[in-house]
Amino acid sequence: MIDKTKRRELARKLLVGYTTGPSAATEATTRALAKLEDGGANAVALVEGISDQIALETLAVRHGRDLDAEGVVILPIGGAQAIGRYLRLLGPEGADLTIAGFCDAGEEAVFRRGLIEVGPGAPQTRVDMERLGFHVCVEDLEDELIRALGATRVEQLFDSQGDLGSFRTMQGQPFWRGQKVEAQMRRWLGSGATRKLRYSRLLVESLDLDRVPHALEGTLASI
Numbered sequence: 001m002i003d004k005t006k007r008r009e010l011a012r013k014l015l016v017g018y019t020t021g022p023s024a025a026t027e028a029t030t031r032a033l034a035k036l037e038d039g040g041a042n043a044v045a046l047v048e049g050i051s052d053q054i055a056l057e058t059l060a061v062r063h064g065r066d067l068d069a070e071g072v073v074i075l076p077i078g079g080a081q082a083i084g085r086y087l088r089l090l091g092p093e094g095a096d097l098t099i100a101g102f103c104d105a106g107e108e109a110v111f112r113r114g115l116i117e118v119g120p121g122a123p124q125t126r127v128d129m130e131r132l133g134f135h136v137c138v139e140d141l142e143d144e145l146i147r148a149l150g151a152t153r154v155e156q157l158f159d160s161q162g163d164l165g166s167f168r169t170m171q172g173q174p175f176w177r178g179q180k181v182e183a184q185m186r187r188w189l190g191s192g193a194t195r196k197l198r199y200s201r202l203l204v205e206s207l208d209l210d211r212v213p214h215a216l217e218g219t220l221a222s223i
Contacts (some may be wrong), residue, residue: 001182002043002162003162006162007161007162010161011161011194012037014177014197014198015197017049018197019031019050020193024050025049025050025076025078026078028050028053028076029075029076029077029078032053032073032074032076033075035068035073036073036075036090036095036097041072041095041097042070042071042072042097042098043070043071043073043097043098043100043223044072044073044074044075044090044098044099044223045074045075045100045101045102045219045222045223046075046077046083046087046090046099046101046102046128047074047075047076047077047101047102047108047110047144047219048076048077048078048079048080048103048104049076049078049079050197051141051142051143051196052074052076052102052171053074053076054197054200054201055141055145055201055203055204055216056097056216056219058200058201058204058205058215059220060072060218060220062205063209063220065220072223075090080103080107080111081110083101083103083110084113084114084118086101087115087118087119088118091118091119092119093119095119096175097223098133098201098222099120099133099223100133100134100135100219100222101134101135102137102141102216102218102219103134104137104139104140104141105138105139106137106139108126108129108136109135110132111136112124115129115132115134120132133218133219133222133223134219135215135218135219136215137213138213139186140186141200141213141215141216142185142186142189142190142196142199142200142203143186145200145203145213146185146186146203147182148211148212149203149206149207149211151182151185153206154185157202157203161198166212167185168189169193170184170188170191171184204216
């Protein structure tokens, strides 16, 4: 059993270097843009949020890549609706950087529309998007990571962070009782202030490298 103080310390260590709190999304975008404005960047990955940024940066470390040294920036854009703005700013019409990214399945149409309207390219299908360096998660990144790792291993991660009791409480709620454990896990991760951020790192760190979700691996390979 992990006490509250130990649990908070584990959580704090996982988020060193990342901003949290009510203004986290805006601050994360501002920080990434500042890296781009320094002039040393030659490639950028556009992702929807901070948990996506953490996952991609964690995977880069696992592959032995130093994104800062390579001039690669992971930019959380604060939601799919901002894709057009950043394509204009950083793509062929703007800074003309190598550009890639990934999104949830529910935002695929938004990303594709941005690529058609702004460029690069005019993708009509998901395959077309991938040729341009843009990938789509089956549902969302958490769903893909949970399935890639497996429910048993994910529960072990929850336990290692002192979170298994909280997850069990949610499982016992009338609405969630009897539902698939993967769906329960996805919901639990999305219901805490920093859970998605913390477990984005933990899940990617725990993956076998031959089981990394295609959207994540494909985006990293494109930049």
